Amino acid sequence: MHDLQFFRNNLDAIAERLGARGFRIDLDHFRAIDTERRAAVTESENLKSERNKASQEIPQRKKAGEDTTALQAELRAMGDRIAALDERVKEVDERFRQVLTGIPNLPHESVPAGGGADDNVEVRRAGDPRQFTFEAKAHWDLGPDLGILDFERAAKITGARFAVYYGLGARLERALANFMLDTHTQEHGYTETLPPFLVNSASLFGTGQLPKFGQDLFKCENTDLWLIPTAEVPVTNLFRDETLDGDALPMKLCAFSSCFRSEAGSYGRDVRGIIRQHQFQKVELVKFARPDQSYAELEKLTADAERILQKLGLAYRTVVLCTGDMGFSSAKTYDIEVWLPGQNAYKEISSCSNFEAFQARRANIRVRMGKKSEFAHTLNGSGLAVGRTWVAIVENYQQQDGSVVIPEALRPYLNAEVISKHGKLN
RNA sequence: GGAGAGGUGGCUGAGUGGUCGAAAGCAGCGGUUUGCUAAACCGUCGUAGGCCUUUAAAGUCUACCGGGGGUUCGAAUCCCCCCCUCUCCGCCA
Numbered sequence: 001m002h003d004l005q006f007f008r009n010n011l012d013a014i015a016e017r018l019g020a021r022g023f024r025i026d027l028d029h030f031r032a033i034d035t036e037r038r039a040a041v042t043e044s045e046n047l048k049s050e051r052n053k054a055s056q057e058i059p060q061r062k063k064a065g066e067d068t069t070a071l072q073a074e075l076r077a078m079g080d081r082i083a084a085l086d087e088r089v090k091e092v093d094e095r096f097r098q099v100l101t102g103i104p105n106l107p108h109e110s111v112p113a114g115g116g117a118d119d120n121v122e123v124r125r126a127g128d129p130r131q132f133t134f135e136a137k138a139h140w141d142l143g144p145d146l147g148i149l150d151f152e153r154a155a156k157i158t159g160a161r162f163a164v165y166y167g168l169g170a171r172l173e174r175a176l177a178n179f180m181l182d183t184h185t186q187e188h189g190y191t192e193t194l195p196p197f198l199v200n201s202a203s204l205f206g207t208g209q210l211p212k213f214g215q216d217l218f219k220c221e222n223t224d225l226w227l228i229p230t231a232e233v234p235v236t237n238l239f240r241d242e243t244l245d246g247d248a249l250p251m252k253l254c255a256f257s258s259c260f261r262s263e264a265g266s267y268g269r270d271v272r273g274i275i276r277q278h279q280f281q282k283v284e285l286v287k288f289a290r291p292d293q294s295y296a297e298l299e300k301l302t303a304d305a306e307r308i309l310q311k312l313g314l315a316y317r318t319v320v321l322c323t324g325d326m327g328f329s330s331a332k333t334y335d336i337e338v339w340l341p342g343q344n345a346y347k348e349i350s351s352c353s354n355f356e357a358f359q360a361r362r363a364n365i366r367v368r369m370g371k372k373s374e375f376a377h378t379l380n381g382s383g384l385a386v387g388r389t390w391v392a393i394v395e396n397y398q399q400q401d402g403s404v405v406i407p408e409a410l411r412p413y414l415n416a417e418v419i420s421k422h423g424k425l426n
Numbered sequence: 427g428g429a430g431a432g433g434u435g436g437c438u439g440a441g442u443g444g445u446c447g448a449a450a451g452c453a454g455c456g457g458u459u460u461g462c463u464a465a466a467c468c469g470u471c472g473u474a475g476g477c478c479u480u481u482a483a484a485g486u487c488u489a490c491c492g493g494g495g496g497u498u499c500g501a502a503u504c505c506c507c508c509c510c511u512c513u514c515c516g517c518c519a
Contacts, residue, residue: 004474009481041476045488052488055500059444068499075499224509243436364473368436368454 001101001362008034017106020113021323025103033099037092044085051078101205102212105358107323108295108332114322120335121322126306127315129339134400138342139391140273143169145402146421149274161263161278168419172393173281175413176386177256180283180308184383188304190254190285195234197257198225203237206363208329208355215264218278227260231284232380236359239288243366243373250289250297254383257282274387275347281386287379290367291357294377295332298354302334305350305383311409314392315339317346331356334381338388342395349388352381394419 007014015025054075058068112121143149148169154162165173184190201224204210209217209229218227228234235255244251259282270276285304289297302318309316321333330353337346357375360366367376397405403420411417 005481038476041488045476048489049487051499056445058499072499079499 001358002103002106003357003361004100007100007103014106018104021104021107021326022115023104030099033092033096037089037096040085040089040092044082044089047078047082047085051075051082054078098211101362104326104328105331105355107326108354108356110320111326111332112320112322113324115324116322117325119322120319120325122317122319123334125315125317126310127313127339129315130341130396132341136341136395137398137402138273139394140342142342142394142398142402142404143274146404146419148172148419159278161276163274163277168414168416169390171414171416172419173386173390175410176389176393177281177283179311179410179413180383180386180389181254181256183308183311184254184283184285184304188252188307190252190304193231193235193238193253193255195228195231195238195255195257197228197234197260199228199234199237200224201226203233203240203363206237206240207233207359208362209233212328216262218260218262228257229261230259230282230380230382231255231257232286235284235286236365236378236380237363239365239376240363241365243368244288244376246290246367246369249367249376250287250293253286255284255286256386257284273342274391277387280388283383283386285352285381285383288365288367289377289379290369291374291377294354294356294379298332298334298352298379301379301381301383302336302352305336305352305381308384308389309336309338309349311407312389312393313407313409314389314396316349327351327353329353329355329358331358336384338392340392340395341398342391347388349392350382350384352379354379 002014011027011030015027018025054071058071061068061071112119114120137145139149140151144151146169148166150164150166154164157164181192185192198220201210204214204217204226217229220226234257235253238253258279260279263276263278266276274280285301287294287297287301306316306318316336316338318334318336321330321335326333333351333353335348336350336352338349339345340347355378357377359378360375365376365378366373393407393410394404397407399405401420403418405418406414406416
C-alpha cells in the first residue's frame with residue numbers, strides 16, 4: 001500500500017512508473033473518488049463538530065435551570081443525519097480503500113524495464129550445466145523408479161499436484177531443510193523461527209496477498225484461518241503493529257515451513273513432477289531493515305540463498321526481474337534459477353525481494369530512528385525452495401543406472417552417499 | 427468445550443455517562459545545574475484523516491482507551507456479539 005499523501009501529490013509520476021510494470025491506473029477515476037471521499041468526510045466531520053459543541057452546552061444549561069428538551073430533540077435529528085452521512089463515508093471510503101490497496105508497489109529505479117519474463121536480465125551465472133554421457137532423465141521418472149516418490153497414491157489419498165516420499169526420498173527433503181537452516185543460522189546469522197502454518201486474514205493483508213489474491217490460497221471453512229502460501233506471511237507479520245529499534249536492524253529471521261498454494265490458473269503448467277505442487281516445503285529468509293540499509297541487505301540476502309546452491313555444487317543463474325514480471329508487493333526482485341537437466345532449462349528456485357515500506361505500511365511495522373519513527377523496510381527470499389532443490393539434486397546427480405550420488409555437503413545430513421533403488425512397498 | 431478474571435498511550439497504571447486524548451510514575455526528547463558521569467529541577471512527549479495553506483510549518487476540526495454493533499443530546503465509562511490473555515475444570519499430542 002502506498003502513502004496516501006505521497007500518492008495524491010505525485011499522481012502523474014506514479015502512474016508512469018506503474019505503467020512500466022504493466023499496471024494502468026485510471027487517474028480520472030482515482031481523482032474523482034478521492035474528491036468524493038474528501039467531500040463526504042468533511043461534511044460529516046463538520047456536522048459532528050457542531051453536535052459536539054451543542055452537546056457540551058447541555059449540562060451547563062441544565063445547571064442554569066433551563067429546559068433542554070428542544071435542544072436535545074434537535075440534536076437527535078442531527079444525529080440521524082450524521083449516521084446517514086457516516087454510512088456514505090464508509091461506503092466511499094471502502095471503494096477508495098479497494099482502489100488504493102489494489103495498486104502494486106513501484107519498481108525501484110534500478111529495475112530494468114520490460115513487459116514479461118523474456119525481458120528479465122541475467123546478472124550472474126555460476127557453475128556449468130553438467131554434460132551427460134547418457135540421456136538424463138527427469139525426476140518424475142527417476143523418483144518413482146527409485147521407489148522414493150509416489151504420485152499415484154498421493155492422487156488417491158489427496159489429489160493432483162501432491163506427492164508422497166518414501167525412504168531416502170523423504171529423508172532427502174528433511175536433510176535439505178536441515179542443511180539450509182544450519183547454513184543460514186550458523187554461517188549467515190539468521191535466527192531460526194518456527195511459525196504457525198495457518199494465519200488470519202489480517203496477516204495476509206499485511207504482506208499483500210489479500211485482498212487481491214485470495215483465490216491463490218486455501219482457506220479453512222467457517223474460520224478466518226488460511227494455510228500459508230509461504231512463511232513470509234507469518235514471519236513478516238510477527239512485528240505487525242510494532243515499532244522496532246533502528247539500532248538493532250537489520251533483523252534476520254529464517255523459517256522452515258510447508259507452503260500451500262491453490263495454483264488456480266496454472267492449469268497445464270508444470271503438470272509433471274513436483275515442480276508445482278499444492279503443498280511444498282521451503283526455507284524462507286526474512287529481513288527487517290532501515291530504509292537506508294534495505295538495498296544492501298537485498299544483495300546479501302540473495303547471496304545467502306545462492307550460497308546453498310554453491311555448497312551443493314548446483315549450476316545456477318541469477319536474474320533481476322524486469323518491471324513487467326515483478327510480484328505485486330515488490331520494489332525489486334532477484335530470481336535464482338537452478339539448472340535442471342530433466343527440463344534442459346534453468347528453473348526458479350528462489351525469489352528474493354525488497355518490498356521497501358509497501359508491506360510495512362499495510363502491516364504497520366515501524367522502526368524507531370532516534371526520536372522519529374518511520375515505516376521499516378521488509379525483505380524476503382527463499383533460501384531455498386526445498387522441493388525444487390530435491391529435484392535439482394536428483395536430476396543433476398543421477399547416474400546411468402538411475403541412482404543418485406549425494407553431494408559431499410549433504411552426506412552428514414542424509415547419512416548416505418548414494419540413493420539407489422528402494423525395495424518396492426508391496 | 428465449561429466456569430471465573432482481565433484487555434487503557436513505548437511500559438506500569440488511574441479513571442464507571444459530560445472540557446478525558448485520557449491522572450500519576452517510568453522510559454524517551456530538549457534545557458538548566460555540573461570538570462565528566464550520575465542525580466536534581468524545568469519543559470516536552472500518541473496515531474490517522476479532514477479543513478486551511480505553496481503538497482512545509484503553524485492553526486483548527488474529526489476519529490481512535492482489544493474489534494464490531496447498540497443505548498444516549500453526549501460513551502474509555504452502560505448493553506449485546508466477537509477476538510485475545512490469565513486461573514481452574516474437561517479433553518488431548
